[in-house]
Amino acid sequence: MKLGSALSDRAGRLLDFVWSGWAGLAALALLAAAWQAGHEAWGDFILPAPLATLDAALGLLADPGSLDLLLLTAERSLTGFAMATVAGIVLGLTAGYAPAVMRLARPLLTVVLGVPPIAWIVLTMMWFGTTSTTVAVTILIAATPMVFVAAAEGIATRDRELGQMAEAFGYRLPGRFLFVDLRQAARPIFPALALALGTGFKVAIMAEMLANAGGVGGALARARALLDVPQALAWVVLSVIALIVVEYGLVRPMESELERWRRAAQPWGVKR
Amino acid sequence: MNALTLERIGHAYFGQSVLDDIHLEVGQGEVVALVGPSGSGKSTLIQIAAGLVDAREGRIGRNFSRQAMIFQQPNLMPWATARENIGFPLRRAGVPRRDRAARIDEAAVLAELEEDDLGKYPVELSGGMRQRVAIARALAVRPDFVFFDEPFTALDVALKRRMQNLVIAAAREAHFAALFITHDLMEAIRIAHRIAVLDVRGRGIAGLRALDGGPGDRDEAEIFALRQRFLECDPLFRHIHDVDERKRR
Ligand SMILES: Nc1ncnc2c1ncn2[C@@H]1O[C@H](COP(=O)(O)OP(=O)(O)OP(=O)(O)O)[C@@H](O)[C@H]1O
Numbered sequence: 078m079k080l081g082s083a084l085s086d087r088a089g090r091l092l093d094f095v096w097s098g099w100a101g102l103a104a105l106a107l108l109a110a111a112w113q114a115g116h117e118a119w120g121d122f123i124l125p126a127p128l129a130t131l132d133a134a135l136g137l138l139a140d141p142g143s144l145d146l147l148l149l150t151a152e153r154s155l156t157g158f159a160m161a162t163v164a165g166i167v168l169g170l171t172a173g174y175a176p177a178v179m180r181l182a183r184p185l186l187t188v189v190l191g192v193p194p195i196a197w198i199v200l201t202m203m204w205f206g207t208t209s210t211t212v213a214v215t216i217l218i219a220a221t222p223m224v225f226v227a228a229a230e231g232i233a234t235r236d237r238e239l240g241q242m243a244e245a246f247g248y249r250l251p252g253r254f255l256f257v258d259l260r261q262a263a264r265p266i267f268p269a270l271a272l273a274l275g276t277g278f279k280v281a282i283m284a285e286m287l288a289n290a291g292g293v294g295g296a297l298a299r300a301r302a303l304l305d306v307p308q309a310l311a312w313v314v315l316s317v318i319a320l321i322v323v324e325y326g327l328v329r330p331m332e333s334e335l336e337r338w339r340r341a342a343q344p345w346g347v348k349r
Numbered sequence: 350m351n352a353l354t355l356e357r358i359g360h361a362y363f364g365q366s367v368l369d370d371i372h373l374e375v376g377q378g379e380v381v382a383l384v385g386p387s388g389s390g391k392s393t394l395i396q397i398a399a400g401l402v403d404a405r406e407g408r409i410g411r412n413f414s415r416q417a418m419i420f421q422q423p424n425l426m427p428w429a430t431a432r433e434n435i436g437f438p439l440r441r442a443g444v445p446r447r448d449r450a451a452r453i454d455e456a457a458v459l460a461e462l463e464e465d466d467l468g469k470y471p472v473e474l475s476g477g478m479r480q481r482v483a484i485a486r487a488l489a490v491r492p493d494f495v496f497f498d499e500p501f502t503a504l505d506v507a508l509k510r511r512m513q514n515l516v517i518a519a520a521r522e523a524h525f526a527a528l529f530i531t532h533d534l535m536e537a538i539r540i541a542h543r544i545a546v547l548d549v550r551g552r553g554i555a556g557l558r559a560l561d562g563g564p565g566d567r568d569e570a571e572i573f574a575l576r577q578r579f580l581e582c583d584p585l586f587r588h589i590h591d592v593d594e595r596k597r598r
């Protein structure tokens with residue numbers, strides 16, 4: 078009985094999630110329409126038709142060599158993303174509890190964020206050569222600050238009265254951290270993770286292109302050398318699809334699972 | 350042996366003394382109401398007694414095994430359902446997982462919560478229901494000492510009365526001792542065995558009045574008459590409706 082209701086609750090939420098995909102699809106259709114209009118105005122050479130690009134992208138997917146390139150890029154960006162997530166969350170939570178650390182970190186963050194990722198790529202290339210490490214470390218540097226700030230913010234703006242409540246019922250520091258504070262910090266962390274993931278893919282491709290380290294970036298560099306616009310667009314489409322798959326297959330579902338209660342607060346019209 | 354003993358408690362925020370030389374005792378199974386004007390340091394004192402704030406001076410004797418607390422705000426975790434909120438202290442209290450559902454249901458019945466409401470999130474509950482969830486959360490651990498910090502101030506008169514009756518009944522049933530902060534003298538008379546009045550500037554307990562009979566034995570007319578008598582004839586209660594006496598010092 079209880080299991081049944083829990084299952085139907087979950088199924089309902091899954092359906093909601095899928096249903097909300099229609100809105101995304103509609104937005105994509107709009108984009109495709111604008112793209113098609115551009116194609117008809119400027120011709121095949123400048124902007125190939127969206128369908129032709131999709132065709133080219135599918136062609137790439139069918140080719141095992143290209144699929145390997147895509148997987149290589151995905152693996153690199155996910156490695157960097159995972160490293161940035163762990164580093165950002167650990168450092169951010171610490172800074173959230175220690176205002177002194179936060180005060181030290183703020184100006185440092187301004188400096189780190191002020192350096193364009195492309196400059197980090199040049200530096201890491203010289204440090205690590207044209208390897209996967211270059212890509213991962215660049216992502217680590219570019220994406221950690223976002224996660225860090227979100228985690229620190231989450232802890233610093235937590236509801237302290239909830240902590241007092243837990244303490245009044247005998248919870249000590251570890252319990253309060255695990256059951257009360259972490260849960261509140263998760264709220265700003267997830268949007269930051271989605272952002273960091275996007276940064277991961279972008280930086281990975283950029284680094285690959287510049288460092289000629291293979292992957293999608295390498296393929297894009299080749300397409301540019303050959304002035305092959307359809308090929309370049311197809312790669313762009315593929316990498317965007319990969320990003321969407323990871324974000325909506327992993328990050329967003331985890332977030333909506335944690336933020337279930339927020340849906341309960343929304344008026345009906347906003348839910349659908 | 351007293352359930353709670355406060356000796357020479359003193360506290361200061363940023364060098365400014367808030368409490369000084371407070372002595373207070375709460376016996377086993379006794380409900381003591383602490384009244385005092387706003388800003389006199391009542392919340393500070395109960396937080397010290399409950400172990401949430403470390404006192405600058407003095408000694409606290411706690412002679413109970415399980416404490417619970419009900420705050421002015423419900424302080425529910427917004428991400429957890431009413432049921433999960435009520436069950437939150439049970440993990441820490443060491444109640445085995447398989448027994449928790451029964452304990453939650455038991456506490457929910459005491460706080461007059463319906464089965465339907467237990468699956469809802471705090472945002473879906475009314476203000477009074479949220480406070481009842483907070484009460485159920487405190488009762489679920491089967492405490493032998495409960496700290497109340499003006500728990501019903503935000504509720505309307507009718508609901509307040511129901512909640513007071515609930516506390517009286519629960520205190521009898523579960524036989525817990527309690528320190529109950531309020532600035533409503535009627536409320537204090539209704540639910541307590543003894544009333545302690547905090548000095549307007551937090552300098553000691555200004556005085557204590559024991560009430561005849563147990564909580565719940567007094568009828569409305571008696572309570573009202575007693576309140577009038579306290580306010581009109583007893584100098585101890587002269588200042589309890591003053592607001593922030595500190596500022597006028
Ligand atoms: N965290 C704090 N930091 C600094 N000062 C505080 C703090 N908490 C309370 N105070 C001060 O201590 C004094 C007593 O506050 P307290 O909250 O204990 O009063 P109270 O008797 O509970 O008042 P009320 O009936 O309005 O709740 C007040 O003057 C308040 O400004």
Ligand SMILES: [Mg+2]
Pocket residue numbers: 391392393499
């Ligand atoms: Mg108070």
